[in-house]
Amino acid sequence: MLHRPLIQHCKSCGNKVVYRLPDDGDTKERAVCTACSTIHYENPLNVVGTVPIWGDKVLLCKRNIEPRLGKWTLPAGFMELGETVAQGAARETTEEAGAQFEMDELFTLINVTRVGQVHFFYRAKLTSDQFDPGHETQEARLFAEHEIPWEEIAFRTVKETLLHYFADAKTGKFQFHHLDIA
Numbered sequence: 196m197l198h199r200p201l202i203q204h205c206k207s208c209g210n211k212v213v214y215r216l217p218d219d220g221d222t223k224e225r226a227v228c229t230a231c232s233t234i235h236y237e238n239p240l241n242v243v244g245t246v247p248i249w250g251d252k253v254l255l256c257k258r259n260i261e262p263r264l265g266k267w268t269l270p271a272g273f274m275e276l277g278e279t280v281a282q283g284a285a286r287e288t289t290e291e292a293g294a295q296f297e298m299d300e301l302f303t304l305i306n307v308t309r310v311g312q313v314h315f316f317y318r319a320k321l322t323s324d325q326f327d328p329g330h331e332t333q334e335a336r337l338f339a340e341h342e343i344p345w346e347e348i349a350f351r352t353v354k355e356t357l358l359h360y361f362a363d364a365k366t367g368k369f370q371f372h373h374l375d376i377a
């Protein structure tokens with residue numbers, strides 16, 4: 196079951212759309228324009244980010260924008276056209292935290308089927324503990340595991356990624372984790 200805003204108007208001509216099976220044999224209902232018959236395909240979006248690491252600490256950003264204003268998150272955002280997953284994750288880390296870092300391996304891939312998103316988090320090695328957050332971030336700071344504000348984490352994918360990070364850190368061996376969130 197997908198919960199996100201449905202398309203109301205045609206992106207080509209602005210007339211109303213209806214959800215129905217297209218005439219081309221497609222087996223899924225699509226938003227089809229009642230005037231020009233344009234079919235609007237909707238597909239999952241990629242959210243890309245990092246787990247920036249400094250010693251035994253992780254960098255979190257306090258959100259300055261909705262949704263979840265004032266809650267803490269790992270730097271992450273929607274992937275843009277023309278970039279790779281890793282480039283997008285690095286870009287978001289620069290934009291939201293103003294951090295200096297080196298990208299490491301892909302750490303989590305989390306399907307969030309209910310909202311039609313796939314979230315990817317890479318580990319990143321911070322090369323400085325000085326940050327210069329952008330307008331989307333109120334504050335960027337480092338947290339040891341016992342300092343993490345678990346009740347104030349903005350998104351479940353961030354919480355799951357942090358839990359896996361600190362669990363792996365205890366073993367000293369970081370693995371790739373693939374999860375599905377209902």
Ligand SMILES: [Zn+2]
Pocket residue numbers: 205206207208209210228229230231232233
């Ligand atoms: Zn149309």
